[in-house]
Amino acid sequence: MAPRPGQNMSELPLDINLRDPRWDQTTFMGRAKHFFAITNPLNLLLSEEKLQNAQTIVENYRAGILTPGLTEDDLWKAKYNYDSAFHPDTGEKIHLIGRMSAQVPMNMIISGCMLTFYRNISAVVFWQWVNQSFNAVVNYSNRSGDATITHAQLVTAYVSATTGAMVTAVGLKALTKHLPVLVSRFIPFTSVAAANCINIPLMRQREMLLGIPVTDDLGHRLGYSSKAAQLGIFQVVTSRISMAIPAMTIPPLIMNVLEKKDFLKQRPSLLGPLQVGMVGFCLLFATPLCCAFFPQRSSISVNWLEPELRAQIKKQNPSTKVVYFNKGL
Template identity: 70%
Template sequence: MPEELPLNINIKEPRWDQSTFEGRARHFFMVTDPRNVLLGPKVLDEAKNIIVNYRNGVRTPGLTEDQLWRAKYVYDSAFHPDTGEKMVLIGRMSAQVPMNMTITGCMLTFYRTTPAVIFWQWINQSFNAVVNYTNRSGDAPITNSQLGTAYISATTGAVVTALGLKSLTKHLPSLIGRFVPFAAVAAANCINIPLMRQRELKLGIPITDENGNRLGESTKAAKQAIAQVVVSRIGMAAPAMAIPPVIMNILEKRAFLKRNPWMNAPLQVGLVGFCLVFATPLCCALFPQKSSMKVSSLEPEIRDRILAKSPGTETVYFNKGL
């Protein structure tokens, strides 16, 4: 008979060492696997049951260690790490590649006319708002007015940036104009993410000790978390919005695309998708998901409270969000 699965496997943490970039990259290749989008409610609920039962000391009969880790990554792909709630499908990290390749491909294809710029920047920021809300750090609710402010501000910022740069690049080489969508997306990320997570900036995000015991909430940890997410998101968009324009600028001068102009959008979407398959997990891996901060760097009142209870605590940890 097969040996019984031990109950000491730490599935609260990723399977690979998160102190190294390689370990984080392997982890996020699993988390952002687009195939997870196709998993139905039954598969997701089965994975949840396996993980919840295992955490409670109940083994699923016949389960192997590899199957346990597979269940963990299926569970992590669909359920929020702090609240445990099932996330909206298009907001999950596994939906990033298929959603972004379609939206970004169209932004890069239809960038010449003002109505197209406005429409695709609006679509992109609507999608980003869903992703930012779905993957926020902590378990604090966000009000409808905060959601509305973040959404309108990011959309306005993206559209104004795109239209402003579009007008400035009218008399420059066409290749320069192709990079306008990326500049608009980068600017919008700097607006959208902090606004969508403004409650964290005001009230803080949960911080824990190395054993996961909650120590309080910190606004300084929130600032570090949000800054890291902004950098990751801009890095994630960079290859997909910088490499395809160069390739398309060359291809559009060739006879094939001149004879088949309808191939422009599918080619652009495919190129973006190829870049995103690698850029998404690699940029998510730039910073540890379970980020850390020295107790001495926290707000004075939080620092003093922690040191009064546990003088030996030097570092606190928090989920930075994605």
């Protein structure tokens, strides 16, 4: 790229693509690096001043304005700080607990408590309610596209997912009360998986009804597609259930052995913290690695789109074979 008139050759070039992640998203390792940056819990500690500064740097760069002394590493750091707190389609700031960087600490506490207090029916109901309340915030905050969702739809999604999780948990507990304790330990995971299958599609039902924006390779919007929304939601549900598997299956197996040891029998107060810690360790890796199953900027063949949109794209952009969309998180 030729330098602008008056531009110092040592300055940062203006052709760095900030629309896509820094690492190659066609490879699993590239996506994993991207999501380790996105889900880093330390992002929650960023001050409002740092977030505002990151937003200014990114928006200025996109407008062709260079921040003096800015390096490429500084630019990408600002980009990931910005992405950690602002929605990629709407540009609105996401509530703290709705950010992907809150996934590990919040799920560590919630999942750890669900696994610790699985014997008490009141505790089962309470922690399932807490989990679905948290999930409702996350699913809404990280939805795809810029379509709004009505209060009625939000309430329906929240009540349906919460009820589904509670019914599943209570029903399974009743069915397994005469089975070995180890079986009961897996009830929280089953409930979480069932709730994800309800919560995410309902919270993002407007996307399936109205469609989400699809673009060409350069980011030019070509229209709205419900098919792309369905694919994105399927990918998110798959990732969410997968990231819960290590955190909600490995600790129960370990705790089933440790609880029989004299050390923990004499120190029951350590059971909760130990389980929460193990869940947190699993989530620290499972969250970004499972998010990396699919690219954030996912794609779909033009031939799979709705007939009207497909015809429109082939008429206006006959060379376009694949379109892209933000699948959400």
